[in-house]
Amino acid sequence: MKSRNPLLLALVSAFLLWLAWPPHTFAAPLLLVGLVPLLIALDQIISQNGKKTGKKVFLTAGLTFLLWNTSCIYWVYNAISAYNSPVVSFLISLIPYGLGALLMTFAFWLYYRFMKVVSKKSIAYLALLCFWIGMEYLHATWDLAFPWMTLGNGFAGMHQLAQWYESTGVYGGSVWIISSNILAFEVWKSYRGQATGYLRFRPTITWLIFMIIPAAFSLTRYYSYKEKEVPINVVTVQPNIDPYEKSGGISARDQLQTLSKLSDSVAQVNTEYFIWPETAIPNFADEDRIRSNTEYIDAQRFLSKYKNGTLLTGIESIKIYNEKKTLSAKFDANSRQYYDNFNTAMQVENSSNVQFYHKSKLVPGVEKMPFPETLAFLAPVFSGLGGTVSGWGWQDAPGVFYSQSGVGVAPVICYESLWGGWIRESVKNGAQFIAIITNDGWWGDTYGKDQHFEYAKLRAIENRRWVVRSANTGISGFINQRGDVVKQSKWWTRDALKMDINLNDQLTPYAKSGDAIAQIFSVIGIILALFIPYGTFFKKKAPVKI
Numbered sequence: 040m041k042s043r044n045p046l047l048l049a050l051v052s053a054f055l056l057w058l059a060w061p062p063h064t065f066a067a068p069l070l071l072v073g074l075v076p077l078l079i080a081l082d083q084i085i086s087q088n089g090k091k092t093g094k095k096v097f098l099t100a101g102l103t104f105l106l107w108n109t110s111c112i113y114w115v116y117n118a119i120s121a122y123n124s125p126v127v128s129f130l131i132s133l134i135p136y137g138l139g140a141l142l143m144t145f146a147f148w149l150y151y152r153f154m155k156v157v158s159k160k161s162i163a164y165l166a167l168l169c170f171w172i173g174m175e176y177l178h179a180t181w182d183l184a185f186p187w188m189t190l191g192n193g194f195a196g197m198h199q200l201a202q203w204y205e206s207t208g209v210y211g212g213s214v215w216i217i218s219s220n221i222l223a224f225e226v227w228k229s230y231r232g233q234a235t236g237y238l239r240f241r242p243t244i245t246w247l248i249f250m251i252i253p254a255a256f257s258l259t260r261y262y263s264y265k266e267k268e269v270p271i272n273v274v275t276v277q278p279n280i281d282p283y284e285k286s287g288g289i290s291a292r293d294q295l296q297t298l299s300k301l302s303d304s305v306a307q308v309n310t311e312y313f314i315w316p317e318t319a320i321p322n323f324a325d326e327d328r329i330r331s332n333t334e335y336i337d338a339q340r341f342l343s344k345y346k347n348g349t350l351l352t353g354i355e356s357i358k359i360y361n362e363k364k365t366l367s368a369k370f371d372a373n374s375r376q377y378y379d380n381f382n383t384a385m386q387v388e389n390s391s392n393v394q395f396y397h398k399s400k401l402v403p404g405v406e407k408m409p410f411p412e413t414l415a416f417l418a419p420v421f422s423g424l425g426g427t428v429s430g431w432g433w434q435d436a437p438g439v440f441y442s443q444s445g446v447g448v449a450p451v452i453c454y455e456s457l458w459g460g461w462i463r464e465s466v467k468n469g470a471q472f473i474a475i476i477t478n479d480g481w482w483g484d485t486y487g488k489d490q491h492f493e494y495a496k497l498r499a500i501e502n503r504r505w506v507v508r509s510a511n512t513g514i515s516g517f518i519n520q521r522g523d524v525v526k527q528s529k530w531w532t533r534d535a536l537k538m539d540i541n542l543n544d545q546l547t548p549y550a551k552s553g554d555a556i557a558q559i560f561s562v563i564g565i566i567l568a569l570f571i572p573y574g575t576f577f578k579k580k581a582p583v584k585i
Contacts, residue, residue: 048080049099053106060111062489064196071250074220075227077103077147082224085151093151100147104140108188112136114485119405131404135185142178146170152571162567164221169564171217172210176557179458182409184400186457187490190216195493198522202260203253204500205547208459210557215253222246264503266520269542271446273472275314275507276301277515279533282480285511291322291334298352299341301535310345310537311446315352316511317453317476323357323380329393338387349442350387351450353476353511355380356395358432366411367432379432382406384450384476386440396438398431398452400461406431437465446542449504451475456494459501460554466502467550471542473498473506479513484530488513496522501549505540 052074059069077100084095115135120128150167157163171190179186186192191212194201201212225242232239278297280289302313324332334354342348360368360377368377382398401407407430440448449465449472456462456475466473475495479488492514499506499518506518516527517538528534 043079043083045080045084045095045099046102048076048083049103050106052077052080052103053110056103056107057110060107060193060490061196061493062486064493067194067197067200070190070193070216071219072223074217075223078220078224079227081147081151082228085154093148096151097144097148101140101144104143105137108140108143109136111486111490112187114482114487117483117485117487118481134183134404135187138183139178139185139188142174143171146174149568149571153567156570156573166564166567167221168214168217169560169567172213172557172560173564175210175213176554176561179460179557182407182411183403185403187454189213189457192457192494192497195490195496198496198500199261200254200257201497201500201522202257202264204459204497205260205503205549207556208463208501208549208554209497210554210560214556214560219246219250222249261521264521266541267543267545269471270539271311271542272307272309272537272539273312273314273507273517274302274306274310274535274537275509275515275517276316277510277512277528277532277534277536278316278319279512279531282478282512285318285321285478291320292337295320295334295337295341297533299337301533302341303344305535305537306345306348307537308345309347311347311349311442311444312448312474312507313342313345313348313350313352314474314476314507314509315350316509316515317353317478318355318382319352319476319511320354320385323355326356326358326381326383326395329356329385330391335387335393339389342387342389346389347444348389349446351440351448351474351476352385352387353452353478354383354385356383356385356397357381365432367407367430381432382452384438384440384452384474386442386450388443390443392443394438394440396440396450396452397434398455399433399435399437400455400458401431401433402454407433437461437468439465439468439470441469447471449473451498453477454491456491456498459498459549462498463502463550463553466504467546469544471504471544472540473502473504475506475508476510477508477513478511480511480531488530492516492527496524501547503543503545503547505543507538507540 055069055073058066059073080099081096084092112135116128116132119131149170153166154163175189178184189209191209194212223246226246229239229242276298280294298315298319320334329335338350342350358379363377365379368379370377384396386394403409438450440450447469449462449470451462451473479491482488495506495508496518499520500522503520509515512531514527517525519525526536526538
């Protein structure tokens, strides 16, 4: 067999994965073969059985995943550099650039170590699949979570092939992609080996069936899916206020007037919901005194023109305590009180009823110190330096807002839209459509805003709910229950859009069961990983046979 340069193969895999990733929507199917060059490279390294094989496996896989991750989320630096020096921004950027890549690399390294102690190839492939899904699930659930590059997200660009996410969520997509790459790798090996006749073509037949059946099912589901007509009229607003001018450059009242005028320009008498973006009201309003807040009063005055109207808006809010009631609460030396500051979604009605939801999936290192309970002992040190281990406050469970007419909406703030499992809990608890409020202007005109918008399609499919997206700057729009973008704004434009959307109160299998696939594969992965120390520390002369 002709030897190939492993590093070159690693680069080819990185390029194929980048090309297949949103916003390159035309190339999404390349995900099903994008890892094959890397698998060939690792197979070559392992078969040579030279010195430091494990190190070579780790570095080769690491090269692929670091290049792929960085090339797809390079824009993270833009967001962090808004309020930090270039050096600090670069160091913080290494967390999303490198940490996800490290976990992916670790999955392949565990696969190599597993193959050293378990001889059965099919079990080794199962281990690779479980290790990969386990690492993805870890990166969505721990305090350093950043699941932007979960493999299943890649089909957001070609959502017609992801309709079965209504049963599996994005982890079903990850299983499909990893499994397809393994089978495609076996196809390559069959044509490079000595097999003849049917044995030579069997891997190809298996791989084609494995690709075609899910794709055919998805396309059939896409073209046959019909929404039940339960319409309400919704307006979403994109004020296009420069994020660097929101806090100080333009007054909160002026921003609210802009939002009100844009809303009035397209609203109907029967409009039931107005969606305004993240931090649309950028003054830290005391939630316990919200009804006397000037901007709240102005928002209610705007809403009074629409009898059945309800407003869901972003707002920066605070809660004040006489004692440290929450882990995130900070002490104010002047008032001798504790307080939390929140990135909040607020629902305003033509009544005194007000509902709040606090952003809970906070950006690690920027909005929240990772592992705050563990690092709580550092609070006095950070306080002395003018900082805190607390960051923004959060709440522990997803929320559902209910209007006076009984309509349930899932409020989702910014990159919380990455967590299908979080949003499906709101749907399970009664949300009939999903409202994503965000501010994507920090990233500039980069892949970031496009990927963030594309990922919202997957939330629509998983739950069969309309998604209404309001971006301060970015892309606002409407996505139907099939994941189709029905209407959207342009980047860096001031706009307001209206649409009759259909409510849905039926629960999909995914809305009922959540990320069960990821949890099952993670548990299996842990069990299989135990064979590695067993084979290593007990010095087995031959691989373990399962």
